[in-house]
């Protein structure tokens with residue numbers, strides 16, 4: 001229950017961090033908030049030779065408006081996102097989801113870059129990055145590149161990064177919507193979700209102009225359901241819409257069962273959450 | 287490899303050389319500094335017993351390396367009050383019988399302090415949500431919630 005030995009480096013710049021990873025020859029690991037990595041180190045489920053601590057890199061922590069996007073530095077803590085007035089006004093679905101991310105003491109340390117990189121299938125920020133269609137700026141030995149969130153999550157706890165690449169920042173397009181909802185059920189508040197859904201709706205009079213929907217906890221990665229989005233476009237809204245939406249969502253995911261909940265239960269739960277989310281999204285303005 | 291760690295804990299400055307980078311902050315506090323008020327339960331962030339304040343924010347000391355606390359100000363349960371002069375929250379824990387064996391109590395108190403500072407805690411639901419990351423095997427939580435509710439009421443009185 002204690003980490004094995006490692007070399008510790010705390011570079012002051014991203015360039016130096018990438019160089020430290022390169023010098024570690026595949027044996028290096030990046031440390032951000034440590035809220036997922038430290039448990040793995042304590043259990044010795046991972047034993048890197050070199051730990052590259054990003055916490056000394058000051059310009060990795062910011063939230064800023066860039067035209068029709070909000071950019072968030074990789075080292076920005078969950079708690080800063082939870083409190084940010086800019087996130088509250090421009091990315092309200094994310095703002096609403098943050099209180100579901102673990103517990104205060106973990107939000108005080110955990111970072112958005114770490115959460116995305118860890119790629120837990122039941123974590124809120126990975127799902128929201130798909131929901132918003134975010135793009136990740138990553139830096140490696142051969143420079144910087146941009147990765148779309150939909151290409152980033154490869155499998156449970158697996159992202160598409162090369163071992164020497166670091167997530168630097170994430171850009172979230174601001175969605176235009178008339179209503180939205182975020183719903184989640186976990187066994188205990190702050191635990192990883194059993195199922196969760198984010199929805200936003202743009203309407204033209206009583207017709208759906210556009211829907212965005214992403215779910216998690218029911219597959220090896222979070223999912224954006226483009227199929228469902230396409231089927232609801234230009235549909236007239238009536239009191240059957242939430243049920244219809246729920247049916248579409250459940251028909252295109254097949255949940256996995258585990259220790260915490262059976263596949264049937266998760267599937268059922270997702271349907272209920274979908275209906276509730278659509279009811280809320282159609283009822284609210286904003 | 288070893289490093290030097292300089293920290294202020296409960297107002298006292300410590301400079302410790304020869305710290306292995308893999309030493310957890312929880313073990314640094316307990317074993318190196320002898321401050322055994324901070325308890326260690328799970329060592330993977332789940333139980334909350336090891337929670338301390340680092341620069342005013344509650345953190346799991348089992349999920350932080352001692353070397354990462356270099357330059358920081360830390361408050362452990364020993365820094366909240368003394369047996370003869372309990373702080374408000376500690377006094378409410380005593381008043382409401384918010385502990386039995388006491389194992390979870392350091393983490394509950396530190397978490398409570400951070401919650402009181404950051405959230406309105408206007409309802410029991412909000413208090414329970416805030417405490418959801420701290421496990422207690424004895425009390426059934428009712429009296430812990432009652433103690434924090436009372437401390438939140440005292441805080442509201444003091445403000446108005």
Ligand SMILES: Cc1cc2nc3c(=O)[nH]c(=O)nc-3n(C[C@H](O)[C@H](O)[C@H](O)COP(=O)(O)OP(=O)(O)OC[C@H]3O[C@@H](n4cnc5c(N)ncnc54)[C@H](O)[C@@H]3O)c2cc1C
Nearest residue numbers: 032033034035036037102110111113114115123167191331
């Ligand atoms: C008890 C508990 C409950 C939790 N509940 C939830 C929950 O409900 N929802 C949720 O979303 N999360 C939850 N978490 C996880 C928490 O949100 C973590 O903070 C997060 O998943 C990882 O972020 P981190 O900054 O701590 O990353 P770290 O733990 O430091 O790193 C995680 C991984 O990402 C890599 N990494 C980190 N930063 C970068 C980067 N910039 N570029 C490339 N790779 C990087 C690391 O090498 C490591 O492999 C919980 C954690 C605990 C301990």
Ligand code: FES
Nearest residue numbers: 327328329334348
């Ligand atoms: S010992 Fe740190 S959270 Fe349990």
Ligand code: FES
Nearest residue numbers: 386390422423424
């Ligand atoms: S009082 Fe015994 S664990 Fe909480």
